[in-house]
Amino acid sequence: MEELKQKLKVQIIEALNLQDTRPEDIDDNAPLFGDGLGLDSIDSLELMVLLERYYHIKVEDPREGRKILQSVQSMAEFIQSKQPA
């Protein structure tokens, strides 16, 4: 799980071009939107694309997406839940 979260942080920084942010600056549980990283609705679409490209997971329901993209922790848990056992 720790390895997955680290990888996710690097991928988020690269996908969203967060120039002055390092992986260690992102708290696992900090909200990605609003107060945390300050991401917006376009970023949420970019993160959906990230999940599809790197993890082959398509999020169909936008309401589900809101929960999944809450934090790095919630994203990692979601990815793990979709991995074959």
Added chain:
Amino acid sequence: MKGKCYIQGMAAISPQHTFEGDLLSQPMAVTQGNMLSCVEPDYRAFIAPNSLRRMTRVLKMGLAASLKCLQESGVAVPGAIVTGTGKGSLQDTERFIKEIRDFEERALNPTPFIQSTYNAVNGLIALQQKCTQYNNTFVHRGFSFEHALLDSMLLLSEGKPDVLAGAFDEITTEHFFIKSRIGHWKQETIASDTLYEHVSPGTISGEGAAFFLLTPTATAQSYAQLGGLQMLYKPSPEKLHTALGQFLAQHGVQPEDIDLVLSGANADSNHLHYYDVLNSYALNTQLPFKHLCGDYETAGAFALWLGAAILKQQQVPAQWFPMLKEQPRKLQHILIYNHFFGEQHSFMLLHKVS
């Protein structure tokens, strides 16, 4: 056209140090090679970091130039935003197309698609300035900027208090390669300041963003009056000659009244003969400007910026024009003649604000 049009404020990002604004003190930037790139400012002074991270180059150039223009004019929300671009954001277009191929039309990133649309810069300006007024982008190859300008002049004549008009275009390595295959660029590699010594097929490529705040009345701060604009599509040399004479007469100017001609001559032997029209009239000093900005669809916007700056300063920046023998005796009227690879031709007439 009834009504007048004055340039109240302006800003340009180009391969020269134009953003700083002090025309006479900036040295000429020379490019070794056939692809001129813009001297870009520090965008953080104009654009919030969170917005900046998503924008590609031409978006940053367009937005920063427009914001500086508005800042200089003291206008926060213009009556209209009208721009022209030949290619829009090439970086985004290329990225989007590559992703379609790489990801087989699935999992496509929305940002390059959104930003590849031609009106993305206008949208950004409107959002940033909370401007809900008329907003339009013209994409008509070598007439893109001129159509934006014509629309702006019409809007002013209809009563708009001010219009933000502008143009933006960029060149990428990939696009340079594509256009080189249809002979747009010179085969030999040259330095930009030696352009006119190399008359041969093709020219050098360029890019830039220029914005103007246009108003129907002049103030002490105004740069120049835009007295006339005319476009001609694929004219014959004879038609061009007649049209130039009529254009000047229509605006009450004799050829000998023109103190300076800024010409788009670009040492491209395929289309250079059109500029002979300038020699068929008794026009005073002629200066080419493409060694400064290169050639691109909206290079006319750079010429307008340059002409207006010269009129306000009442001096030609000699360091940018090594071919200038002496300063024009007076600077009251400037004619700009440009064409885009022999197809879209335009005349612009600028007057000093009295």
